[in-house]
Amino acid sequence: MHEDVKYIGTGEVAVSSTGIIKTSGIGSCIVVTLYDGEKKIGGMVHAMLPARKENGTEYLLSPKYTDEAIEILIDEIEQQGGSRERLKAKLIGGAKMFRLLSGDNFGIGFKNIESARENLGAIGILIESEDVGGTIGRSAELNLENGLVLVSSMM
Amino acid sequence: MFTEFEQDELREIVNIGSGNASTALAKMLKQKIHASVPLILFDEVQNILPKLGLADSRVTVVLVRVDGEIPGVFFIALPLENGLELASMLTGEEKSGTLLNEFGSSALKEVGNILSGASLTALSKFLGLDFVQSVPEITSDMLGAILESILVETGEAYEKILLISTNLDFATDCHARLFFVFNPDATNGILSAVQRKLEK
Numbered sequence: 001m002h003e004d005v006k007y008i009g010t011g012e013v014a015v016s017s018t019g020i021i022k023t024s025g026i027g028s029c030i031v032v033t034l035y036d037g038e039k040k041i042g043g044m045v046h047a048m049l050p051a052r053k054e055n056g057t058e059y060l061l062s063p064k065y066t067d068e069a070i071e072i073l074i075d076e077i078e079q080q081g082g083s084r085e086r087l088k089a090k091l092i093g094g095a096k097m098f099r100l101l102s103g104d105n106f107g108i109g110f111k112n113i114e115s116a117r118e119n120l121g122a123i124g125i126l127i128e129s130e131d132v133g134g135t136i137g138r139s140a141e142l143n144l145e146n147g148l149v150l151v152s153s154m155m
Numbered sequence: 156m157f158t159e160f161e162q163d164e165l166r167e168i169v170n171i172g173s174g175n176a177s178t179a180l181a182k183m184l185k186q187k188i189h190a191s192v193p194l195i196l197f198d199e200v201q202n203i204l205p206k207l208g209l210a211d212s213r214v215t216v217v218l219v220r221v222d223g224e225i226p227g228v229f230f231i232a233l234p235l236e237n238g239l240e241l242a243s244m245l246t247g248e249e250k251s252g253t254l255l256n257e258f259g260s261s262a263l264k265e266v267g268n269i270l271s272g273a274s275l276t277a278l279s280k281f282l283g284l285d286f287v288q289s290v291p292e293i294t295s296d297m298l299g300a301i302l303e304s305i306l307v308e309t310g311e312a313y314e315k316i317l318l319i320s321t322n323l324d325f326a327t328d329c330h331a332r333l334f335f336v337f338n339p340d341a342t343n344g345i346l347s348a349v350q351r352k353l354e355k
Contacts, residue, residue, distance in 0.1 A: 009210070010303050011201030025210030025299015028307055048200060048307050064201060097304035100220045100292045101228070108307050137300025139211055154213055154296050 005141075008046055013063040015043035015076040022141040026093035028102070028109035030066055030116050030132070031140050033090045034073050034125070035147035036082035043077055044142050045069040049108065050115035066115040074123070089125050090149045091116050092140045094132040109133065162195055164349045165319060169193040171281055172274030173321040173333050179273040180266065180323070184244055191322040197342075199315055200306045207320075210299025214238070215255065217267030217293045218305065221275060223286035224344055227337035228309050229271040235295060237329045238263060244327075260293050267291035270333065282348040309336050317342045 004019025010029055014021045021044045023031055035042030047069040052059070061068040074084050094113035096102045102109065113132050120127055131138065131151045141150045157165070170193060177190040196203050204210070215238030218230040233241060235253070242259030243250040245266070255263065268291050279286050294301065310316035316336060323331045337345065 009201065010204050010299070023210075025297040025301075025303065027296075027300030027302075027304035029303050048303065095300065095304070097294060097296065097301055098218055098292050098308070100218060100289055101305065101308035109304070135294070137297040139297065 008044060010046050011048055011062075011064045013043065013045040013069060013072055013076065015041070015073065015080055016144050017041040017080065018144055020141050020143055022139070024139040026138045026140060027095055027097045028093070028107060028112065030094050030109075030112035031092040031138075032066070032070060032073065032116055032120075033092075033140070033142045033147075033149055034070075034077060034087045035090075035142070035144075036077060036086045037088065037147055038086050039082050040144065040147075041077055041080055041082040042087075042142060042144055042147055043073050044140070045073050047112065047116075050111040066112055067119045070116065070119045070123070084123065084125065087125050088128045088147070089116075089120050090128055091130040091132050092138055092149065092151055095134050095136055095138070097135065097137065157195070157197055161346055164346065165195055165317075166193050168278060168281060168345065168349070169274075169319045169321065169335060172278045172335070173323075175277040176270040176274040176333060177323050179269050183266075183269065184325070186326045188326070189324045191324070193319050193321045196318045196320075197315055200303065200310055203306060203316070203318055204299065204302060207302055208298050210297060212298045213295070214298045214301065215263065215293065215295040216301050217263055217291050219267055219271040219291050220289040221271075221286050222289070224284040225275075225278070225282075225286050225337065225341045227335065227341050228305055229275065229288070229336075230305065230334050231267055231270060231331050232298065232301070232334065233263075233329075233331045237331065238295065240327070240329050241266065241331070255293075255295065264291040264293050267293070274333070274335075282345060282352070284344060284348055305336065309338060315339070
């Protein structure tokens, strides 16, 4: 068991160079982890929506939105000595928990996955692996020693 | 955002609904069920979630979508074990395994139907507002994953959503929680219906 575990909730972000960052109960939300293997620094964000609705007025970036969450995560990692050139991403979540709410094809989960892929692609960050979609909830933990992510589900 | 008076009104309305729901369920199970005073939360999704329990606790949820003049979602959450117990009480089958079988699932869906029907009919009569309820959907998973999905899908277009919840405690140490989630349009509709009623 690791002593050094930091938990984040929905709409939160964390960056570290030691221990583990963990989040539980990922449904339609998307969790993005970024890791710089050379500097052994990385972070995780648990975002809810693909993007903000209104863009007119000035606002502070919020980890609620997938696109802004990725920006926040990269900035934070670079401030602590990492580099976007070396970051590798992993995606977890984006499930469809209820057909009644999401319809048959496209729900928030799907849009969150698409938003993460697009935004990472635009910056040029490789997605190393994904455990996304489906109809199950997940939990994820990022190990800062090696950048590995452990995903678990109830079923 | 809501005045004390408006919160009291909402609490009273949900009391009527959940009172009817628990009476219906108590009759069906032939046992006493205690309904708690409703909890009212009006906030952004990320602030509501931590107040509703541990994200990784395992639950079974039966959900009904509500359309019409009070659009929103009604759902019941039971700890996994309690879901199995309730299913066994209803079907008369011995509890076996850790997952609901087909028969148990449809028994719990029927409970969802009855509870949502009882509470929403009471609400709609009291307020004079019409609604249509969907067929129920059931799933077992982590509480956090289920709640965030429901709240985000319901509140996508809105900054804040209204969530009202009531605990049902069974005589046989079984616990269920009823949730009503309304989007702001529905909430305003409910409040003005109450005003109209009070002015009469």
